Each structure stands twice: as structure tokens, then as C-alpha cells.
Amino acid sequence: MRQRVRARAVRLLAWTTLLAALPVPVVVAAPAAAAPTTRCTTPSQKLLPEVPWTHERLKPQRVWPLTKGEGVLVAVIDTGVDAAVPQLAGKVRRGVDVVNRAGAADDDCYGHGTFVAGVIAARPASGTGMVGLAPGATIMPIRQANGPSDGTASTLARSIRAAVDAGASVINVSASTFFPSEELRLAVEYAAGRDVLLVAAASNEAQQGNPVAYPAAYPQVLAVGSVGPDGRRSEFSEVGSYLDLMAPGVDVVSLSRGGVGHLVDSGTSYATPFVAATAALVRSYHPKLTAVQVKRRLELTADHPGTTLPDQQMGWGVVNPYQAVTTILPEEHTRVPAVGPQPPLNPVAQSAAETSAREAAFEFSLTAVVLAGLIGLVGYLIPRGTRRGWRSIGELEEEPKPQSRRGRGRPSDRDRRGRFG
Template sequence: MRLFAWVGLAVLSAPALPSGPVGAAPATRCTSPSQQLLPEVPWTHRRLDPPRVWPLTRGEGVLVAVVDTGVDATVPQLAGRVRPGTDVVNRVGDANDDCYGHGTFVAGIIAAQPRSGTGMVGLAPGATILPVRQANGPSDGTASTLARSIRVAVDAGASVINVSASSFFPNEELRAAVEYAAGRDVLLVAAVANEAQQGNPVAYPAAYPQVLAVGSVGPDGRRSEFSEVGAYLDLVAPGVDVVSLSRAGAGHLVDSGTSYATPFVAAAAALVRSYHPRLTAAQVKRRLELTADHPGTALPDPQLGWGVVNPYQAVTALLAEEHTRAPATLRPPTLGPVGQPQAGTDDEDRAIEFALTAAVLAGLIGLVAYLIPLGIRRDWRSAGEPEDDRDRRGESG
């Protein structure tokens, strides 16, 4: 099953591009590492402003699976944040190395640690990365390995899964894996792919309704010309000239693609799951949609979805619809129009509504019983009553 071709990493030193699969006996040269640090704060971080949300959460306690080409755990800015993981495509060993470099770049966007001399840092540096290798490079992944990788990530305890790869054909095994994740309260975040100018084929798993589908925008806030469009698009995030980590080195790379917009949204989901641990995956998805920087069009927009992800608003916003049911429920809320809860019709909804009404009435009665005598003691009077009238009655203030 064909997977979309990842946008090749723009390696700052001369790359030795892969020429074949990598397994127990690699038959290819790996991409050359970069040692060049980029000192400035990337435009992506100026746009999303992660330091604003970090006093509340940095994604602590959340395991984010990166279903990709592996993640190089030796990279300094990922030190201590990467688990061994699982190699699905080669069926041997761990996945905490990365010949091609794509997965390391994605993981850096999520969880790279702060480092002096650079403004490049992950959006959720408190999160932990679980690498799941579903491909060695841009040409050997399949819908089957993608499906197996999703199940492996779920079973390993990930609560957010980043998938920066797509199949352009619906596949029963992949659909079942998506449902497996949703049924276990795991949020799947997937790229919509980069072929808007090559026929805009429907991308899976992004097109499945349980998945949070992500497209790309540039510094001007407009949809990237390569970013696919469609009714299933949920959110967009920076995906042009993105700065992240090189494999096997201490330096940085710059690249573009929906592959790299997706981990910004996965990281925002990690921030929400860390700060609001009782929200279900469906509620986290809905919260990210409702708190995005909305475009000035009908929502969702086929080119921009609900808009650009907003990590701070996603963590801090108060959404009434999250409280229409008991907080401990694992069922997703019943959704009405955007931002509005739809009135419940079952016995539970009526019981909650009755209890809330009774509590409010009891509080009002108690408040009135308290305030009436208090008002007499303090000599309340009409705001328009002259002071002289009160003096003539012999009252004092």
C-alpha cells in the first residue's frame, strides 16, 4: 500500500541519502548528521508561543508515540526522553535509533529539551517519546505496518499517537487499528499528506473520523500549497521552514511538510492530556478544535479546518460542554453547534439538570434569608434617597 513520500530533510551538511531498506543488515547509507545549532527562536515558536503555557504544563506524565522511522535517543536534546520502543517493520529490536532521520525530526518538535545557544525546543518538553518504527525510509512503509504500529503504541501505554505518514487507499486493517485506539481512549493525530497539487487524494488514517487530521500553514498563516484539503481536515499548524533535530548529531535541520505540522498538534494534545487528565481522547480532540485560532469562514473550513492550533487556549479555556456530564465518564460528550452543549435526553441528563436546579434554588433562598436582616441592620436604602430624608427619620449611617 503506497505511503505518501515524506518531504526529504533539508540536511545542513551534505546528505548521504538512503538507497534501500534498513534492517538487521542495513544496505544503505544513512542521512548525514548536522552539528550546526540554529540560535534564534524559530518562527513556529513565535507563532505558537509555548513558554506561555509552560507554567501550567509541559506535558509531564504523557507518553507520545511517534510512529515513524524510529527516534535517535542519543541526540542531546532528546536525552532521557525516549523509550526503547518497538521495530514493527523489521520485526527485530528496538526503535530508539533512526537511519533516515524523519522520526527524530518529528520527535524533536514534540519533546526536544531546552538547550543554551538555541531557541529550538519541543512544544511539550515534559512528555516522553515512544518510538515505533513502521518504515525505514520513504518507500517501504505500508498500511499494514502502520496499522500494526498503532496497535503496538496503544498496548505500550501511549495516550497520544503521532502519525506523519499516510496511505491513499482505505484499508480495513488500518481502520480497525484506528478503532482499536479510539476504543482505548488514545488520541491519534495524523498528517493529511503533501499532495494537494497532485490530485489531492484522500489520506488515511487522517480521514477516519476518530483521527485528528492536520494540515500545514506558513508564516503568513495561509495554507501551504502542498497541504491537502478536504472535509475531514481538523486543524492546521506551522509546516513550512520548521526547525528540529538531526539524527546522530547535536545540530538542527530545516524542512517543510504536513509531517512536521502534525507533531505540533500532537504536542498540544500532550499538554492538554497532562493538564486535564480526566478528559477523554474525543474531548481533547474537540477542545483543540474549539480553541484554535479560527479562520474567518464557516467552520470547519476545507482548507484550514477549525484553524491554527493554539496550545495556550487549548489548555486554559473553560468549555461548558465538558461539564454537561459527570467528569468521570469515559463517554464523549454529545455535541451540538460549535461551542454549545446539546441538551441531554436520557435519565442521567435529567437527573443532573434537576440536581443543579435544586442546588441553585436552595442557595438563592439561603442568600435571601441572610441578606434581608443584614440589609436592615446596615440601613439599606434606595440609591436615589436623599441623605436629608434619612436624617429627618432620625437614622444614622
């Protein structure tokens, strides 16, 4: 009996070890119901002429006179980015291919990364109202997956480190894993320690158990959920205490891979780049702010819901690009001087200080005595002068003295009033 129990324990330990060694899957967070395929998607050639509702909601044109995100490098950790798309031409660097461990990432078979990059930095084009929220920013593509299901927590962690090492100041992660990973956690800390703001999707499984999504759930990360045109949380958008901000994630218009046209799709993957683009606008206009300060600024300037903040359904509210850039936050300009121990005085300096203190005390006392004397003298002279009518003693001696109380020499009450009036 004992031998059979021991044999089962050995087999269980072996299976546990094997499972622990398997890679943790990463799910591309959008589309909300992505097809499990890595085949290249069909390019779109159809331009959508109207201004998308997302831009009507966020009104980025209000902030563009101040900044369009110039000088900011935004890493898009995804399926690559098609640099040949006209609205991204010249704005995409070669990047790093982590999942295939070779080559660049400026092409995109699946199209997810190109869509995300378009939300961030697509330049304006004739015949369409679709444009990136930060069209002055530059994109650094980091390929961590070829499609919606072949990435792992390990490739995601290595992609974050690659983005930091490439010089990105904002990282967009429109993917998630539902298992905490030490390697991923350390990569997030690596980014935070180098003043890089990491923006990640909260994922789309709210109706499938609402599992905790990583890296969004790590405290250093800005976690983003989705709202629709009505301003309410999308049904698929996950909730939780780690949720920071919301952004449009329903019927989002962006770029297609391999063509000149546009696509429309939904998911927290496509809400996330609106927040990453807003962070790029802030980092461009306020270059001295730290990543922590940028994250806080985006939270404080959001369109807050009428609930206790942060709300588990809506976080701090819907991102507001104009307020994020233009609001003056006193906490960013208040600096408390450091108070350290004062250096000890040497005996000579201490003696001089004590002497100066005694001299100052003596001068103060002398001044007080003189002032008291002057005040007393003035108090003595004014009543006497008043009674004499401010005449000299000689004038008083020359004035005839009254013969009696009723004599003519006594001045009348009218004379007294006139003299003192």
C-alpha cells in the same frame, strides 16, 4: 470465441487477485519532496541559535507555567527516533520495530522520526532557541518504515496497535497511504476504543491531485495540514472535508539524527507533531478528558479562519496551545443526570404515600381557611378602628356629645389631620 473470452476472464481474475495481495504503500508525508532513498542521512552539527518562527507563532512559553506535558507518553510512528541526540537524551523509550519485526526503535537511520520527535519533546539547550512544544512529554518510538517509501498500510496498522499496547495516550503519524485499508481502519478503531488520540498528517499531494490520505481521513483521527509564516495554507498541504487543524509546516526547525545540530524542513509531517504536542499538553493538564474531548477542545480553541467551520482549506484553524489548555468549555462540565424508571411501590408503601398525600391536602385546606378568616377579621377591624381614632368604647362614652352640627364639640379638620397624620 467463447473459449477465448473465458480465458481472458480467467487471466483478469488472476491479475486482480495478485494486485489485491500486494502491500499498500505508505508514504512518509514530509519532506514535501523527499528523496526516494533509505540510506542514512548525514548528521548536522550546526546549532540554530534563534527562536524559530513556529514558536513565535504558537508561543508555547505562555502555557509552560501550567504544563509541559509531564506524564504523557507520545508514540511517534515513523522511522525510529535517535535516543542519543542530546536534546532527547533520557526522554526516548526503546520502542518497537514493526517493519523489521525485531528489536527496538530508539535509533534512526533516515532521521525523519527524530525530526518529528524533536518538534514534540526536545528539551531546552544552551545556544539554541529550538525546543519541543511539550518538553515534559516522553517519546515512544514505533518504527513502521526505514525510509520514505518502504512502509505499508499493514505495518502502519500494526504500529498503531503496538503504540496503544505500549501505553501511549497520544499517537503521532507523520505518514499516509492513499488507499483505504480494512486493517488500518480496524487499527484506528482499536486506538479510539482505548481512549488514545491519533494525530495524522493530511499529506503533501495537494498539487498532485489531492488524493485522500489515510489514516488522516478516518473520522476518529485528528487530521493536520500545514501553514506558512503568513498564516496561509501551504501549497502542498492537502485539503478536504476531513481536515481538522492546521499548524506551522514551512521552514520548521528540529533535531538531526546522529549529531547535536539542527535541520530545517517543510511538510505536513512537521505540522502534525505541533498538534500532537498540544494534545500532550492538554492530556497532562486535563487528565480526566477523553480522547474525543481533547480532539474537540483543540478544534474549538484553534485560531479560527473567517469562514464557515470546519473549512475544507483550513479545518478549524491554526492550533493554539495556550487556549487549548486554559479555555473553560461548559460542555465538559455539564452533566445531565440519567433518568431511569422508578421502582414500583409495594402496597404498604403506596397506601402510606396516599395517606400522607391526603393529610397534606387537609392541612393545606385548613391553613387556607384560617388565613382567609384572619384576613377578613383584619379587614373588618381596621376601618372601625380608624373611625374611632383607635379609642376604646369606654372613652367614646365619656366624650361629650356635640349639641348641634355647628357645636364646639365637633373636632376641626386640623385635629383630624393631626390625629391621622
